[in-house]
Amino acid sequence: MNRLGVRDRAQVLQALCEGNSLRACERIFKRPLGTVVRIVEEVGDMAIDFHRNLPPVKSERIQADELWSFVGQNDRGVAKPDKSKAHDGVTWTYLAIDRDTNLVLAYHNGSRRTVDATKFMKKLAGRLERSSNGEFVVKPTISVDGLKAYRDAIEQAFADTVHAGSYEKTYDRLNKDGEPTPGSRFVGAIRKPIKGSPAYEDINTWRVERENGFMRQANRRFTRKTNAFSKSMIFHERQVAIWMLYRNFCWVPRPRRPRDGSGKWVKRVTPAMEAGLTDRIWTEDDLIERSDQFLVNRISISEKEPEQSANVAEDAPFWVNHSPQHRRAKIHTAECSARRKAFGSTSRTNYAGAWTGFADRDEAITFAAKLEPVNHEECRLCLGSYKMLSTYGRRI
Ligand SMILES: [Zn+2]
Known part of the structure; x- marks a missing residue:
């Protein structure tokens, strides 16, 4: 099989993580669509596996939120949604971000019901470092928005091992489901403790909402009112996984001036470096090389299999x-x-x-x-x- 070089593929990958669609990459780099798709496939599978195996980290303040998108078809405003494909329709992407390092700790694609909120919170629980007696090294404060599903989810995933609070925004006009109607105005927010004793000022979701904005800007699939949306769930998952890897390990935020009034610009590093997961800035080439290695390992696993399953009793x-x-x-x-x-x-x-x-x-x-x-x-x-x-x- 003819394969593009690492650098060529890395360029396509970066374009995909900076807001370009598959077709746009096809035109910009003058490569067949299939080549671009295969990059998403290979790097995406590596990224999904990579997130599963990340070592746990300490986190003091966590913000969690969910982001609307859809796969296949938007069933809002559709009279008869086509239920023939199980995953088609509105999908919510949950994100949990560490307030201090800006590392995205966990993500999950699913519905806004308790079952998916719980899966998400359990993923988050698995990402936090525990000491030998099973307790969290640092007891985190988790802030969420007013979504009811989070209360049960936090109860099931964490019980009493965390502080948690909800930041509930209120609007002047609500529809019969309690959702703000289009054009309604934000009138204020209420901070409610859910678990333990969270500090009042830590109950906040602004940072994760900014992160949702990055996600919409950097992933063409999340751009509203276009037809660049994902057409299949597995590619949606892959693109989200690639983006998370790129966001945490490759993306260097712009320098900032600290609030102490010194006026000096301070250079910053990637969220993964801030959190101590790596000691260098990763490049897109690194991601491509990792996915090549992942592919080699996967092929060797599936080749081994037939001999292991030979001579098996039917009963x-x-x-x-x-x-x-x-x-x-x-x-x-x-x-x-x-x-x-x-x-x-x-x-x-x-x-x-x-x-x-x-x-x-x-x-x-x-x-x-x-x-x-x-x-x-x-x-x-x-x-x-x-x-x-x-x-x-x-x-x-
Ligand atoms: Zn079974």
């Missing part, structure tokens, strides 16, 4: 489903509907990944852990809490 009680594409391994029982569905098709290795049978549950877990050290789990339907619930009528 094995435990099964591991491995998807190299999503870098995920899941353990199921033979009775699980997921496994029965996969075996209903003619081929063992289909889009849903490869299946390997085991006589023993622990053996299956060890195998899954070897395939995907950071992303393996037991199926919640056949082996998890739902199973317990149905068998015993109560949660264990």
Whole structure:
């Protein structure tokens, strides 16, 4: 396969992170659309994996918010939304930012309901450094906006281990759902504590709202009133992941004058350097080289697989489903509907990944852990809490 050099691809990548669409890159760099798409694909998959494996950091003040966009079609104002594609429609991108270093700690794409807000808060919890007894090294203060889903989400992800507060803006005219109508005026904000005892001045969302603005300016997919929106969810995810990596590791903010009145300009570094994740400014070339390395590793994993899954008894009680594409391994029982569905098709290795049978549950877990050290789990339907619930009528 003919491949562009690292520098050429790095230029396209940077253009994509500075507000250009795929088609714009095609025209500017005079490369086929497929080449540009493949860069998003490869670097995007690397970036998704990269965020999963980032080491945790300490954070004192965190601001979280969500940002509106849509994939495939905008179902606002559409009489009959087409539900044939599961992910199509309005998508919210959650962001959590550290107020002191401006590092984006966690992000999540999903709905504005509690289930996605909780997933997001759990991701955030996983990004914060804990001491050996399981408590956070620094007890953070999390501020969110007035979205109700955050209350349950914070309760489920953090319980009483954080301070949290909400910054609720009020407008002069609201519709029947309590949302401000177009053209209504901002009249003030109320700061409410949710958990613990957050400092009044720390309950604020201005920094994360500025970050939402950066995201809209730097990603063509997020530009309102254009048809540059994402057409498929996986590419939406990829572009967001690439942007987060670029934003945290490559983007150097402009110099600023400190507020002490000295009048001197101070040079700044990337958020990742401020947070101590790296000691240098990354370039776009670094990202391309990382994605090339990621690709080599992934191919070697998927090539190994067939020999491991050879000679498997059809009636094995435990099964591991491995998807190299999503870098995920899941353990199921033979009775699980997921496994029965996969075996209903003619081929063992289909889009849903490869299946390997085991006589023993622990053996299956060890195998899954070897395939995907950071992303393996037991199926919640056949082996998890739902199973317990149905068998015993109560949660264990
Ligand atoms: Zn299952």
